[in-house]
Amino acid sequence: MAEVSVSLGANKYGKAENRVVRIVRDTPRHEIIDLNVTSQLRGAALVDSYLSGDNSLVVATDTQKNTIFAFAKEYGVSSVEEFLLQLSKHFVEGFEWIEGGLWQAEQYDWERITVGGKPHDHSFVRKGQATRLATVQVIEGATHVTGGVKDLVVLKSTGSEFHGFPRDRYTSLVETDDRIMSTSVTGRWRFLPEAVAAGIDYNALYDKILGILLEQFASVHSLALQQTLFAMGKVAIEQCPELAEVKFAMPNIHHFVYNLEQFGIDNPNEVFHADDRPYGLIEGTIVRDGADPAPEAWLDVPTSV
Numbered sequence: 184m185a186e187v188s189v190s191l192g193a194n195k196y197g198k199a200e201n202r203v204v205r206i207v208r209d210t211p212r213h214e215i216i217d218l219n220v221t222s223q224l225r226g227a228a229l230v231d232s233y234l235s236g237d238n239s240l241v242v243a244t245d246t247q248k249n250t251i252f253a254f255a256k257e258y259g260v261s262s263v264e265e266f267l268l269q270l271s272k273h274f275v276e277g278f279e280w281i282e283g284g285l286w287q288a289e290q291y292d293w294e295r296i297t298v299g300g301k302p303h304d305h306s307f308v309r310k311g312q313a314t315r316l317a318t319v320q321v322i323e324g325a326t327h328v329t330g331g332v333k334d335l336v337v338l339k340s341t342g343s344e345f346h347g348f349p350r351d352r353y354t355s356l357v358e359t360d361d362r363i364m365s366t367s368v369t370g371r372w373r374f375l376p377e378a379v380a381a382g383i384d385y386n387a388l389y390d391k392i393l394g395i396l397l398e399q400f401a402s403v404h405s406l407a408l409q410q411t412l413f414a415m416g417k418v419a420i421e422q423c424p425e426l427a428e429v430k431f432a433m434p435n436i437h438h439f440v441y442n443l444e445q446f447g448i449d450n451p452n453e454v455f456h457a458d459d460r461p462y463g464l465i466e467g468t469i470v471r472d473g474a475d476p477a478p479e480a481w482l483d484v485p486t487s488v
């Protein structure tokens with residue numbers, strides 16, 4: 184058999200998709216910078232890590248991750264480009280065998296939720312994401328109409344607590360009186376058949392309901408996502424006589440304070456790791472007392488995330 188010779192071609196390595204959320208909280212009016220950052224390094228000397236598992240020059244992907252989070256605290260993020268430049272310099276200038284790399288980021292835009300005509304200090308809605316939902320179910324001679332929304336991503340950087348829950352030998356969650364609360368709201372609301380028959384300005388009502396959901400999310404000082412969920416549905420039904428019931432599915436998008444203490448850096452709720460899974464999944468239906476229930480309206484309608 185002819186001898187086959189191979190060599191290592193192009194390569195790079197690093198940590199992908201670090202979900203870094205930086206809150207600037209020097210004043211009561213917080214700012215949020217939300218990034219998905221990937222760092223990868225290149226260098227001819229790294230060939231031995233591929234060929235023989237020699238790690239002596241491998242700046243660990245875990246170190247690259249930590250650096251990203253630490254820089255978010257220590258230098259802030261004046262712009263995502265500046266942030267990536269700073270990372271690139273750190274690795275290329277700080278490790279002589281690192282010749283280059285690729286640093287990539289996505290930045291997710293948030294805008295302030297407006298409450299009472301004023302932009303809220305610490306509650307935000309993700310821009311340009313929400314999708315409107317609707318169903319018409321004709322069944323057993325009746326017509327049921329629902330409206331809804333999905334991917335309505337909201338976050339509040341304070342005004343959320345979670346404590347007082349039972350503890351057993353498997354409980355490790357630390358009680359908190361100041362946490363980030365974030366969810367991607369899936370909500371569907373069923374219109375009262377009488378209102379459907381009388382005619383509804385569905386577009387205006389959609390805007391009104393969305394406004395109520397956002398305002399409640401922002402204004403309720405939350406002791407649990409369950410409490411916020413109920414408040415959102417309650418006020419929607421109170422203020423919209425057309426609604427019979429509202430169903431919500433809300434993932435609790437956990438934001439963990441990143442441990443920078445290990446590098447001697449104080450992190451008072453400023454740099455978080457946004458974890459996409461697992462997530463808490465909080466669901467609930469809020470019903471108008473006295474309205475006829477209509478389980479058939481929901482047949483084959485997905486009401487979870």
Ligand SMILES: O=c1[nH]c(=O)c2[nH]c(=O)[nH]c2[nH]1
Pocket residue numbers: 345356406407408409435463
């Ligand atoms: O708002 C919350 N509700 C929960 O039921 C729960 N459980 C948990 O671990 N964290 C939270 N947060």
